[in-house]
Amino acid sequence: MHGKIFRLAVLLFVTHSAIAGEKERLELKDPYFGEALYYAHQGEHFDAISRLDTELKQYYGVDEPQLDSLYFHINEAEFSVGDFELSYRMHRRAGRAIQAVIEGNVDPAVRNEAIFRLARIYFQKEQNVNALHTIERIEGDLPSDIVNDVAFLKGQIYMVNGKFAEAEKIFQSLENAKSHEGFAAYNLGVSRLAQEKEEQGISSLAKAGQVSGKDRAVLAIKDKANLTLGSRLLEKGELQAATQYLERVRLDGPFSNRALLGLGWAEVKTEHYDRALVPWSILAKRNVTDQSVQEAMLGVPYSYGKLGLYGKSALNYGRALDAIGTELDKLDSSVKSIKEGKFLKALVREEIKKDRNWVIRLRELEDTPETYYLMSLMASHDFQSSLQNYLDLEQLRKRLESWDENYNSYEDMIALRRQYYEPLLPGIDAQFRKLDSVIRLRLEQRDRLDARLQSMLVAPRPEFLATAPERIAGEAIAKLEKRIGKEQLRAKPDVAHRIDRLKGYLHWNIHTEYDERFTQAFQNLYALDKDIVRLKEIYGSFVRTRQAATQSYEGYDEQIRRLRIKTRNALGTVETLMARQGHMLEVMAVNQLVQRRQRLEESQVKARFAMAESYDRATMSQSQPPEVKAPDATSPAAENGSEKSQSAGQDE
Amino acid sequence: MSRFFRGISILVILAFSAISIAEEVSKEQIKGLDEQVQDIKKDVLGISAELNLLEEKLLYPSNTQISLFVSVSEKDKFRLDSVEIELDGKAVAHHIYSFKELEALQAGGMQRIYTGNVRTGEHELKVGFAGQSIAGNEHRKVDTYSFRKGAAPGLIEIRLSGPGVNTKSIEFKDW
Numbered sequence: 001m002h003g004k005i006f007r008l009a010v011l012l013f014v015t016h017s018a019i020a021g022e023k024e025r026l027e028l029k030d031p032y033f034g035e036a037l038y039y040a041h042q043g044e045h046f047d048a049i050s051r052l053d054t055e056l057k058q059y060y061g062v063d064e065p066q067l068d069s070l071y072f073h074i075n076e077a078e079f080s081v082g083d084f085e086l087s088y089r090m091h092r093r094a095g096r097a098i099q100a101v102i103e104g105n106v107d108p109a110v111r112n113e114a115i116f117r118l119a120r121i122y123f124q125k126e127q128n129v130n131a132l133h134t135i136e137r138i139e140g141d142l143p144s145d146i147v148n149d150v151a152f153l154k155g156q157i158y159m160v161n162g163k164f165a166e167a168e169k170i171f172q173s174l175e176n177a178k179s180h181e182g183f184a185a186y187n188l189g190v191s192r193l194a195q196e197k198e199e200q201g202i203s204s205l206a207k208a209g210q211v212s213g214k215d216r217a218v219l220a221i222k223d224k225a226n227l228t229l230g231s232r233l234l235e236k237g238e239l240q241a242a243t244q245y246l247e248r249v250r251l252d253g254p255f256s257n258r259a260l261l262g263l264g265w266a267e268v269k270t271e272h273y274d275r276a277l278v279p280w281s282i283l284a285k286r287n288v289t290d291q292s293v294q295e296a297m298l299g300v301p302y303s304y305g306k307l308g309l310y311g312k313s314a315l316n317y318g319r320a321l322d323a324i325g326t327e328l329d330k331l332d333s334s335v336k337s338i339k340e341g342k343f344l345k346a347l348v349r350e351e352i353k354k355d356r357n358w359v360i361r362l363r364e365l366e367d368t369p370e371t372y373y374l375m376s377l378m379a380s381h382d383f384q385s386s387l388q389n390y391l392d393l394e395q396l397r398k399r400l401e402s403w404d405e406n407y408n409s410y411e412d413m414i415a416l417r418r419q420y421y422e423p424l425l426p427g428i429d430a431q432f433r434k435l436d437s438v439i440r441l442r443l444e445q446r447d448r449l450d451a452r453l454q455s456m457l458v459a460p461r462p463e464f465l466a467t468a469p470e471r472i473a474g475e476a477i478a479k480l481e482k483r484i485g486k487e488q489l490r491a492k493p494d495v496a497h498r499i500d501r502l503k504g505y506l507h508w509n510i511h512t513e514y515d516e517r518f519t520q521a522f523q524n525l526y527a528l529d530k531d532i533v534r535l536k537e538i539y540g541s542f543v544r545t546r547q548a549a550t551q552s553y554e555g556y557d558e559q560i561r562r563l564r565i566k567t568r569n570a571l572g573t574v575e576t577l578m579a580r581q582g583h584m585l586e587v588m589a590v591n592q593l594v595q596r597r598q599r600l601e602e603s604q605v606k607a608r609f610a611m612a613e614s615y616d617r618a619t620m621s622q623s624q625p626p627e628v629k630a631p632d633a634t635s636p637a638a639e640n641g642s643e644k645s646q647s648a649g650q651d652e
Numbered sequence: 653m654s655r656f657f658r659g660i661s662i663l664v665i666l667a668f669s670a671i672s673i674a675e676e677v678s679k680e681q682i683k684g685l686d687e688q689v690q691d692i693k694k695d696v697l698g699i700s701a702e703l704n705l706l707e708e709k710l711l712y713p714s715n716t717q718i719s720l721f722v723s724v725s726e727k728d729k730f731r732l733d734s735v736e737i738e739l740d741g742k743a744v745a746h747h748i749y750s751f752k753e754l755e756a757l758q759a760g761g762m763q764r765i766y767t768g769n770v771r772t773g774e775h776e777l778k779v780g781f782a783g784q785s786i787a788g789n790e791h792r793k794v795d796t797y798s799f800r801k802g803a804a805p806g807l808i809e810i811r812l813s814g815p816g817v818n819t820k821s822i823e824f825k826d827w
Contacts, residue, residue: 031721031762031807031827038761042752046693050700057701069827090690382682389689396696403703410710541772544715544803551713559706566699573692581685587677 030055030069033077040080045088046395052081075101075110082117086124089388095121109141116142116150123153128160148177152184159191167191175207182211182221189225193232205229209248222248223255230262239266257283257292264299273303288323289330289373294600297323298607301614310618317611324604331597334373338589344582347387348394373593383588390585393578400571407564410556417553425549432542439539446528453521462510465517470506477502716769718806720745720777721762729758730791730814731784737766737810738778744768762809772801777808779822785815793821 028034032055040048056077059070070077078101085094098121101114115138122131135154142150155170171188174180189204208225211218230246233239243266249259260279267276280303283296301316337343377383456464466474481489481499489496708717722735732754737745745766749757757763780794791814799808807827813819 028723028760028762031719031764031809034721034723034760034762035764037759038753038756038763041756041759041761046697046700049697050704053697053701054704057705088693089686090693092687092690093694382677382679385686386682389686392693393689396692399700400696403699410706413710540803548713548715551709556706556710559702563699563702563706566695570692570695570699573695577685577688577692581689584677584681584685591677 029072033070033073033080036077036080036084040084040087043087045084046392046399048084049081049088052077052084056081075106079113079117086121089385089392091121091125108139109143112138112140112142112150113146116146116153119157120153123157123160126160128157131157132161148174148180152180152187155184155187155191159187159194164191164194168195182208182213182218182225185211186221186225186228190228202229202232205232206245209245219250220254223250223253223259227255227259227262230259230266234262234266234269237269239270242266251282257286257290261292261296261299264296264303268299268303268306271306273306276303288327291596291599294324294327294603298603298610301607301610305610305614305617308621310614310621314611314614314618317607317614321604321607321611324600324607328597328600328604331373331593331600335590335593335597338586338593341586343586343589344390347390347585373589373596377589377592380588380592383585383592386581386585386588390578390581393574393581397571397574397578400567400574403567404564404571407560407567410560414553414556421549421553425546428546432546439535443532446525446532450525453518453525456518460514460518462514462517465514465521466506466510470510473502474506477506712767712769712805714805715803716771716801718766718768718770718775718801718808719764720766721807721809722747722757722765723762723809723811724754724757725811725813725819726758726760729786732757732812733782733784735765735810735812736780739766739768739770740775741778765810770801770806772803774798774800777810777824779810779824781812781822783812783814789815791815791821795820795822795824797824799824799826 028037032051036048036052036055039045039051055070059065059068059074059077062068065071065074078097082094082097082101085091085097095118098114098118102111102118106114115134119131119135122128122134135150135157138150151170151174155167155174158164158167158170168188168191171184171191174184175188177184185204185208189201189206189208192201192204195201205225205228209222209229211222213219226245226248230242230244230249233242233245243263246259246263246266249255251260260283263279264276264283267273267279277300280296280299283293284300286293288294288297297320298317301313301320304310304313304316378387452464477499484492484495484499489499712719718739720737720739724730724732732749734746734748736743747763747765753763775798777797777799778794779797781792783791785791793812797808799806809825809827811823811825813821813823815821
């Protein structure tokens, strides 16, 4: 019994985590992180991890990560990559990544959140003791948005480790938390029942069965609580109360079939066979691949028999036998088709997976017996995870094949670039070298001018700012002086006077206009600087473009060669794993279907006996007054194990 | 009664024959294969990250790279149908949104709608989108944005809002 309860609780976690996952929107400061979230929100976990891995690789590769925009999200990014890996069923890597956060130098709240996530991984992988030891390491502050999630997980971990009293306390404290309403009450009820606190357990389950909300998960937990409670009361013989709870299960919900079956049994136990016919007749018309439906198909004629309507009973047994026969044929063709490899081909049909309900669509396809029973196969966790692995491998195979083709395109592109640039670049480089030396010379001249002007601020040198005509005139005067000679000038004072006047004129102009000229010189230097800035921009742009030209075809060969080898190796591994995983899926599916076949054959044998008996009684009743009681051997409970059916709620 | 026992004996025979043909799958086999699948996923993700960097360097060098991201305002839940983008007068992106994509945007994701190459200098973006308000009214807007592309990679966010929000329907952010 405890084992069943534990399995229920484990299943619930998955449902609940979907609700708890809805957090407030993060204010984004890195668009690439936003891109990873965009993929993750669509369930494209490979792309999400790949994007985030690339970003993290770049972030840790830069010298100053605090300048990178991912710096603002680095904790979320580390956690998110762990979350995405979990969603992508990479538990081992997710666990290691989270362990690294725990061991790192981080804020206690961040560390506690990491511990919570690690405990959740252990819990999901059914490593219950590890989960317990991990969750108990949480000490101190927790981020406010996960306080209830942590408590809920702790309660679940206590339950799977048999610590029901501790679990009860936790779920009790969560009963009024809006985000966990229903889920906490359900688990509270289960943990109380496990401690044999019957009354309290029933009351908690009853509360869980009446929570308000239109969310699919909430509606499902309500149904589940009502079904569990109804089945439990049915087992205890409290039939009226059981009926009340079973009737609360929605007719279109996932637990409806088992509830209808239970309702029929509750009526049969009180010998209200006519009333049992109501739920069982509804159920018998549903999809015959469901085990509850098959059981109801035998329940209907059984009830007719009990009501003394042997003819009708025999007819209904006949219908059930026909349905069972058809079902057995379907099973045979399913098994045959699976063994022919059609099952795996159907699973990877692209057009089907675009539909959210692709599993149901597959079942409804015509002429595909290999997928009739996919829904019921999906109920097994092992099958489900193996199927997911197979689909993931198929996705990897497609990616690797497309990458392998891309390498050829990249090589073509590189070859074209090389072909274009290689003949051009030597000429461009030679021209650039000439220009480069001229640019350098001019830049040196500018720097010399700047230095001279700066020194003139301290020690004015007006002669430096003489104009070209003034310099020519000065030189001409000097030459004239030299040619005349000092002796002659002394002899001709008028000539000497004239020369002095000319020199004085020049000197006057140069010195009186010095300030103005000096200001003008600075203004000219500033104007020159603007041109130099523009020159440097063009120079930088040219250098980058020149580098980009080389980089557009140099240095890729080795990288592409390495990537191609890795891709092909990975493709080989993926194909091998796909073959193994596919074979495993086929074996699991065939085993399941063979088991189902055995059960159906048992029902078939019993139905045949019961039909023969009903015919006998119908014949007898024509000559004798009708007997109300039918023999026990024809009871569908005896045929199919009524105990199992009645405790369907705990038998997940 | 004899029919009953005959039935049981048939069942026993059937059960044994079924067991003899069934190939079992053990928990250890499932776990072992699962771990190998996890390992190959890790390897392929490693190749993917390396390939992302290679493609970026090869196809979109940083000095010419421009990426455009689409996000939606969190304040209202209008239904975005499609987005069209022109860069310097040339149509570069047109996207029609599925429900899944819209939900991902509303949950805070950003869609990289375009990555390409442009020269450094001034450029103009023209963005148009079509959608529906919660009431079902059609909502169409067009806006332009001028930006300067420098030597670093250009990242521009285009944030779209429905009619119920008191901000511009199209906001641009140069990251």
